[in-house]
Amino acid sequence: MARLETHPLSRWLVLATALAIAILGRLLPVPEGIARIGGATLTSDGLTAMGVLLFTLLLWLTEAIPFHITGLLGIILLALFGVESFAGVVSIGFGNHIVTFFIGVLILSSFITSSGLGNRISVFLLSRTGNRTSVILLGFMTVGALISAWITDTAVAAMLMPLGAAILKEEGVEPLKSNFGKALMISCAWGPTVGGIMTPAGAGPNPIAIGFLQEMAGVELTFLGWMAFGVPAGLLILLPTWGVLMLVFKPEMKRLKKTRAEMQEEYRRLPPMAREEKTTLLIFLLTVTLWITTPVWEHLLGIAIPISLPVLLTASIFFFPGVAETPWARVEKDISWSSIVLILAGISLGMVLYRTGAAEWLALATLGGIGTLHPFLLVLLVVIIVSLIKIFLSSNTVTATIMIPIMITLAAAVGLDALTITMPAALTASMAFIMVTSTPTNVIPYTAGYFSIRDFALGGIIVSLVSAPLVAAVIYGIGMMTGLY
Template sequence: MKESLVVKKNILYIVLALLIALIFMNITIPESMAHVGDATLTKAGQTAMAVLLFALVLWMTEALPFHITGLLGIAMMALFKVDTFKVIVKSGFGNDIIIFFIGVLILSAYITRSGLGKRISMFILSKTGNHTYFIILGFLMVGVILSMWITNMAVAAMLMPLGRSILEEEKVTPLKSNFGKALMIACAWGSIVGGIGTPAGAGPNPLAVGFLREMAGIHVSFMDWMIFGIPSAFLLLLPTWGIILLFFKPEMKRLSKSKEQLKDEYQALPKMDREEKITVTIFVLTAVLWVTSSLFEKWLGMSIPISMPVLITSALFFFPGVSKIKWKDIEPDISWSGIILVVSGISLGMMLYNSGAAQWLSVVLLGNIGSVHPFIQILAIVFIISMLKIVFSSNTVTATIIIPIMIALAESLGINPLAMALPAALTSSLAFILVTSTPTNVIPYSAGYFSIKDMAKAGVVLTIISTIIIATSIYVIGRFVQIY
């Protein structure tokens, strides 16, 4: 009975989404609204916005899986003649960002399957000792460092079992133990914070790189992103730790295990086997190629997008005699739904931009932002997107909608698109308030040690503080590299 009610409710949501789209598509926009400054809402732009409204309703209600909604949106854009189906599909599925995303997921899967991720985590734990405050900091640090290079969801999935095993050994009570709440929330938030550090860390990051290249002709290298992302991530680390301790001060100062026992457990791990050595070698090679790609561009006389290094290195795993972990072993770890959502998101975002709808929306909603100081601009963008994260239950969905609007707004104001797109991109994956905003939160939540309310009350405070930190970091670095 309950299942049938859910089915009926979801059917109603789909019908409602379609009705809203059709109504918006066919209403007459007054001339005074259709022409705002240099921005004009064309019929194609109005149709693109109508399809976006259809997708928004389904994304917010989750009546359909996120990625299926994205595919439906592509079909509707073509059916209602925003552009030809071939052009719409090519703008997303023909984008090299899909290769980047697949490569990062392969790398993440090997780090997990080989046991390298667990070894790194155990090493950090052996250094933090048995003081609960520093164990929480250790988990945050592991999350931040690892999620700069592999997807933050994979890092949370790696840390959660380690944290849960500590809590089970200490026999803490789920939902009642502050240490349990603090440690599991640290598994989520450390991964989220580190995800902004590089383009590989979170779904919105490669989306932003793709949009900037396709819409504004701006090539953002791995190093270009890191200049903004890594300082922002590390500046957030200690405030995140402080807020966790403020809201969930552990009821115990130390674990029952001594510092020496934790060190002994790490030292008792078997030596790195062949799989771990191969994985760490390819991981380091990937990071080096990402960071030094600009040097190779000059040497080879060609453009090297961020997808190319990871395409080469992830393929190395499958060369004869390299790894015993085969494709069939890691295939279940590849998030195909995530890949579909990213590429369909690029298609929808490109159509929103190409039809002129993004420019019109940006002028209507934020047209006056150009008259304020650049720091206030960044602060406003970061805060608005942080609040939108409460509504949109997907980081990729948030980026799909917001980043094309930010690029169009920057162009209409005569500002460097990076000035608007970077704050938007870095904020799109910072989901501290709602558990449902990202699977990175859902994974530690599933262990059962904290409630939705627990994360929300601490998350609101962290969101306000992170808004100020991110805005300040971007503005200071932006001034240094002459974006502002």
């Protein structure tokens, strides 16, 4: 996706065009010929909501103004056009517990990064790879996948990129001219992307999907429930993704100058774990344990425990007296408040589309016939559709915001369980292999300068073609075993 030039006139033109589209959606009557499709009816409020959706889409695609500000403007327009009261539309998204989940995960990510624990884990695992370039690439991808399953994939990319850049500088690799340089930096993005689909904590679109499922379909998808699909899918595509990396960017060197013994010595030279690292490790393990054992605690306490509660509790422990040394003022800088605003505004927009009936109408108008397909073909088609749409939309979060409500309403309209098509859409929304601009996870390694946007897209297209049937097979297989299909 090409970013708009910074000239204010260009941005004002796009903003005016987007606003005109939104106003037309409010003023135009609903055409009689398309008002009813199947059992769905497009009302005046539904058409207005679709006009606001197009308003936000145009601004998201062009980045005329920041993503999160666009989301807030969409909420304001829905209120001004009378589709929903302002308090009502805000409460839909900003009253969702997913906000606390995201804050908790970002706090945990900040401590893992700032304490040095993430770097220690990375250096340890990479010290086991040896100096063969092919194994190093696999090591980077594996480390990225394993860590990003538990903290945001963007934070993991930020950990790995400096390690990879240091190796390339030691080897005298020239940016844009070395296949090994391209492959190593791309692995810093693709590894975390693979791990990001494994758990709800791995990527921004995951909690968005969980929030929509709860609000729209009444489905409480647990942490383990997500892992049942995400972990097998992530593990299955890890090796093929590495294989594509080796095929497209075959390293020009088989081994590094640095020996395996030297790499192991580098790990041994790390200072002993400081108190802050030990504290972070204990709280991280406690968080994972609480997530996995949630059903046990629900039974013992007799209450429902959403995925946000454990991580918010453990994130709070960091700030108890004498527990950690890092102050809130330092952690606060690592929390992407703009991402939180975007996610919550997106939930508000998606829920209004659902409540007005516009999402159901859109779903039946575009994908109404897929309910008759064989379940495997149905899952595969959803994966392909979302993968293609991600090329045109500007971020993983935006993709999830638009596609998840449509998939949930489509499932209800054709008589399917909400998870049957929402789960493949949710996993695919986080699989940003093609566009550098889809997520900061890709942008961070790109800034090192060792690969081009074309390099990334070339390999990413192949990975997407390879991974689509594999992810579909995993989801269908797990679904068959759990009675979903």
